[in-house]
Amino acid sequence: MAEPIIETSHLTKSFKGFKAVDDISLRVEAESIHALIGANGAGKTTCFNLLTKFLRPSDGTIHFKGRDITSLKPDRVARLGMVRSFQISAVFGQLTVLENVKLALQRHRGESYDFWSSVRRLDHLRGRAMELLADVGLTDAADTPAAELPYGRKRALELATTLALDPEVMLLDEPMAGMGTEDVGRIADLIRSVSRGRTVLMVEHNLGVVAELCDRITVLARGGVLVEGDYATVSRDERVIESYIGGAQHA
The missing domain is CATH 3.40.50.300 (P-loop containing nucleotide triphosphate hydrolases)
Structure with missing residues (x-):
């Protein structure tokens, strides 16, 4: 075994x-x-x-x-x-799909993240974030506010943010x-x-x-x-x- x-x-x-x-x-x-x-x-x-x-x-x-x-x-x-997801989709609705994944990547790398700072500070994470969105079929929704996604696609975004933690x-x-x-x-x-x-x-x-x-x-x-x-x-x-x-x- x-x-x-x-x-x-x-x-x-x-x-x-x-x-x-x-x-x-x-x-x-x-x-x-x-x-x-x-x-x-x-x-x-x-x-x-x-x-x-x-x-x-x-x-x-x-x-x-x-x-x-x-x-x-x-x-x-x-x-x-060892990372978990929850029954209720946990995404930041006011941020775009891409920004949600960038934040998860930033957290994984141990960087501080300040919601009041410009999201341009996260541009160095764009490449990896787009790869993760491609993995879950959300490339076309990268600039869409997460709150506007249908329920099933929100769960896909949650998978992407979970994967961002490697x-x-x-x-x-x-x-x-x-x-x-x-x-x-x-x-x-x-x-x-x-x-x-x-x-x-x-x-x-x-x-x-x-x-x-x-x-x-x-x-x-x-x-x-x-x-x-x-x-x-x-x-x-x-x-x-x-x-x-x-x-x-x-x-």
């Missing part, structure tokens, strides 16, 4: 006695696309928050590339190469949330493209996307791991059908 790039051991998070994440031991292999799925309340987003240090675990450990990061702060984890691991929290069928297909293609040479760990409810994209799937239920494997394995598991697929049908 390949060495994991992310590994947790007995990871637990309790809130006033309620275990939102309960004794999760997770292995994510390098350069794979790995999904966390499960019904609402299964612990997926809490697990993401623990991995990226927005929450501190009640128990257990987290290792990244063999290093114990359990006690590190979020900014330190991001600088090590992550080894991208954690994507429901990247297809709120999208129509056409946008879902476009963003799935983008994730597949940008995952080359990187690791992607994603929370996703769209089982069609999970089946198409993911090498490995971990199904969570009540804060713990229910089953893990490829899509063919987990989709046949009676516990998954009852807990996740069946639950969704009756929701």
Whole structure:
């Protein structure tokens, strides 16, 4: 078995006695696309928050590339190469698409960024920013204010700003949330493209996307791991059908 790039051991998070994440031991292999799925309340987003240090675990450990990061702060984890996106698109609507990516590049390079300064100070980043926009199909929208983008293209811009941080691991929290069928297909293609040479760990409810994209799937239920494997394995598991697929049908 390949060495994991992310590994947790007995990871637990309790809130006033309620275990939102309960004794999760997770292995994510390098350069794979790995999904966390499960019904609402299964612990997926809490697990993401623990991995990226927005929450501190009640128990257990987290290792990244063999290093114990359990006690590190979020900014330190991001600088090590593990960067996440959120369910709600996080872009600066008043800035152009290109300016958003320039700011992300500036932050990655450790430069201070002052919103009151002329954006011409960032012109030296234009070349790389345009490359990233080409990667996500937004070259034609470079001078468009981000607020004017349709929802699916805003998510593409968020991918570009995430890539600007040059992550080894991208954690994507429901990247297809709120999208129509056409946008879902476009963003799935983008994730597949940008995952080359990187690791992607994603929370996703769209089982069609999970089946198409993911090498490995971990199904969570009540804060713990229910089953893990490829899509063919987990989709046949009676516990998954009852807990996740069946639950969704009756929701």
